[in-house]
Amino acid sequence: MSDLAEPTFLDERTAHWAKTKPDDEAITFKDRTWTWSQWDERIRRLAGALSERGVGRGDVVAFLDKNHPACVETTLAAASLGAATAIINFRLAADELDYVLNDCGAKVLIVGAELKSSVEKIRDKLTSVELVVEVTPDGREGDEYEAMLADATPMGRSEDVEPDDVAIIMYSSGTTGRPKGVSLTQANLIAHTVSAFDGWELEDGDKNLVAMPLFHVGGSSYMQLGLHTGVSSYMTRDVDGAQLAGGILSGANRTFLVPAVLAKVLESGDDAVKLFSALKTYGYGASPMPLPLLRKALEAWPDTDFIQAYGLTEVGGVISLLAPEDHRSGDEERMGSAGRVVPGAEVRVVDPDSLEDVEQGEQGELWFRTKQLMKGYHNKPDATKEAVTEDGWFRTGDIGRVDEDGYIFVEDRLKDMIISGGENIYSIEVERVIAEHPAVAEVAVIGVPDEKWGESVKAVVSLEGEATEKEIIAFARERLAAYKCPRTVDIVEELPRNPTGKILKKDLRQPHWEAAGRKV
Template structure:
């Protein structure tokens, strides 16, 4: 695709394929298929419907459902108006939904039928939402979204739209205990697609399996690759074995998934391993890959190109990658625990977290990145943006790592105490806030511990007043947090270890679980 000019607007490549290969497959989803011309028409109609709803440049719409092409359509339609699509995690609990939707300021909410009851329960608390549109997985009778498209007048890009307009707001857990909206512009997403695409691509006849949740930057950004190159995207609603197998049987042969999926496939047996051998490329990231699992996968699929990626929502996803040749380089096995090398147009600075001074090669420090992929800022949080982005454009990640003499990045710890479980970011302070609200809890610390399936699992260590069981605390969390944020184990102790100044020593709590373990951080 190198003969095509680099796009300026998010929809440039999609419009190109709609004009040059109008009848080619663009999207396959469940039992439905749309050509490039059909998909472009749907997006134009959605842009018209949003215009009729009063959505203008600088506004936001929101999407809440499991994976559905309508989410991608919402992003492109909003972008054509200079508006943003706030993609909401469908696993959030009621209070969390309330907060995110109100913070986004979305005027229009598109919600999946099975999640509609959760919205109905909090509808009176959604102060900005003027219109709620229900969408079904299969376009069944009564699908309000399909009816909306059918009755809308198609519209093109607004004359006042610029590449620097925010087109996606991705919510991630915040260190203050509340999610933060990461504002990504059209220019950000395009830069990510071009840069993170370096070193691999699609061949004629390829199909791209898109299975990462769209509320995750891994799903929202990865879907852009197929669109950029004009190859069909096979979108799965779930990330279960049956859905992934169905996508592969439909011809999908390149994908991006979290390491936990690899573990599940290997556990399932030889038939599943053989089926997944059809994948030319398996890109993985978003959570730690344990070395034994990685070595097992490399042996099971000798003809598959493995690509590991490290990144953050604030840089649209990928900022470094470990390429296929590094995975099978017997001369440098130590690189399997690295996060690879920087993608193009990215700068790295390893800095002293206290002084900001640059650290020499081989020394640990906080990882700072500068890239055109860097977010516009945190939605409604200028102070948080200023804390994370320096005046000269460096993003302070809160991750601790080092770089070796050959330019390989090793991510070794996290200043922010973030736990990555199955590709989901869980901030310990968010879980601690909920546990601390229990009247019997005196003090609490939440840490990540190794988990063979999910990479890391959430663990809480609490001191309590009186008699309180692990089951009672677990239920307390489940009523107030999304299930994936809830501790998988809770230790009740007499007191937590502290340093002389009274700070809880999380390092000491983690030590018995992580000591002696090799871990590839991704």
């Protein structure tokens, strides 16, 4: 690895490993395993198949399924043609699904067999989709995706492809009530892989456990580590105990998961704790790790390196890391930080009103500048301009401070956002749906502490008719992905407001967070 040049394009490393160690294991999924030469051949065949179907530079291919190696194959094959892969959250409700598929402008849609019926219901609304290809979890007979690869002529990278071509579009909840597509280029993703895994000292025989959903940067960006280093990956279809155990029993010893998974393992008893002791590295992020949980984990797995990642989709995933030695330093204040910026990144703490840097140690909005930063929000130049300054600083919407040693502390949010189980949920998106209920006069959605998920969604409503908590939750579930829906609803006479009429969400949140002893 030390004498291997940094790649320029995403498909370079798979081609390299196919040439230098063709018969070594590249990836295992369910009961199928592919070597590097076999996997590179599949990627080249898919590139040929997509090209034959009119996909070229600037086009978009959408992928909608639970975790599947075909998603990674699509990402690399499309990128080699200069096209982007929009990786769609399979948990979206129907009206969310048709919005993102139309917004991304996908020409081809690859969809899992389990989700095909959802696409068929909205097929007539998908204005840009010319072809739908079904993929099955096990590649069984009749799998349209496998048949497409078998019939294709392998194709190399197109000559007109540039590193700045968008390779992945990921949709995050939107501040305006609709999701925004984050456009990440090949150069962004490569820069992230090089910087975000600094300190992950992989060795021969290591194996990555890829379990986070691929529609999330914690899944797709983490998958790039194995591709980059030539380490084999074991991919699970879902994040559940049996599949995680299967990965570890097969030799997986490096992983990245959300803290909620770790909490569940600790609750599962001595056998589960012993099994997870095989992990050399446990990376975690996407939501805060409560200090009591972290203490238990450090005690349960004394030989495991814990690495906390703080980041955002807009920077490809990780922008700062809390290193293994910081976890075991005994400095609990530092253990509560988000660590220090990854190599090549810069951080500023800015007063959100004056836009001037604050004094060291004082609170302000966290801004980052990095080669990992997205090309922009897909089809949303105004939103991009609001988020990224002319000189390349990304405004995160997170409030924090940086101490004298460069450790970042994330302490509040400027954006009206909830992070539940690693998923970003914008309150306004949920409010938009609940406000449509005929009995709801006003609604405010807030995040409240949750021991398992970090935060959970609560709606506070005033009514102009008859409705119960269960009815409002059910109404939301018909129109939103389940993870975005409120778990609880408080019905009040009126919502608190300031003199100008703005709803005081801070007052609604305060009693819940005071009792939890933290801010976010």
